[in-house]
Amino acid sequence: MEIVFNFFEKNGLIVAFVAVGAISYLGFLISKHVLNNKIPGAAVSILLGLIVAYFSGLYTGGSKGIADISIFSGMSLLGGSMFRDFAIVSTAMGASFMLIRQTGLAGAISLVLGTTVSFVGGAIVAVFFGYDDAKSIATIGAGACTFIVGPVTGAALQASSEVIALSIATGVVKSIFVTISTPFIAPYIGLNNAHSAMIYGGMMSTTSGVSAGLAATDTKLVPYGALTATFATGMGCLLCPSVFYLILEKIL
């Protein structure tokens, strides 16, 4: 048994290929036979991935989902930012530069608006929960942008570690919720072309949520949404600890 465990650990990436293949197969099977193709196989697979992460987290008490189980440690390499970003870039092959240029301005507006709306939304919730200092409110509002903007803002403003942890959790919830809800909400907001996908990417900010949400909705839209979303974290890190924090301080 030990030979097998050691072997799996040493060949983590290959084990991850097999594991993801198995999850995807199950996802497409459920999509076809249980859900009558009403929810795309990719969406079911991503959801299965999240469920696996939940139970793995309960079992190990760690923070990296299934990757905390040592024989599946390769999952954190395959699902890490290097492979994710590399795969996202490759999807640009099918994208049209013309469409991107036409939507460029709208994408830029959506970035600013998305960061502002997320920050305000998060900040209002923080106030409702009894926070009354600008540092904590700004940090939680920043967490509502992405789970990177939260801790970056919190560290810059020297917020308490409890609030920083909360802002990370807020960002993770957002990313997961964007992933799950996008395929359902897409028909209602006209998310079916490059133009709206670029605006969606900027508004939602979270690269992981946007890339997974669009993958579950329509793979053709992935490059457009990802293109704008990848600027959002930078935008959030720029605005939240500076302009937004100062405005918040003035109001309070």
Added chain:
Amino acid sequence: MVIYGVSFLGACYILGQLLGEFLAKWIGVKANVGGVGFAMLFLILAHDYFNKRNLFSAEAEKGILFWSQMYIPVIVAMSATQNVVVALDSGLLAIIAGIIPVFMCFACIPLLVKLTKSSLID
């Protein structure tokens, strides 16, 4: 050869991500600013340039297409390594603050699409 495509993709990735790192440093932000976006633009423009001159073989293209088809599996792996427990257990605040802004943003999308569509025509 397939490796030419993979290598080409890798070069675009490195150039774009590096540009994102330097841009972040330049504006004083502790994160990568648009690295993936720049890499995508490089890929689109460079592929277009070489393709027009017939310098991009179908074989090389396969090296890029393979990775674009690996995209969903990579996302599944990413989902399986998220900290879902913390997201669900860290209390109501994180859940509400994570969900409400998403709805607010969803609501803005059709509005923004309408506003910017009209400027597309001219």
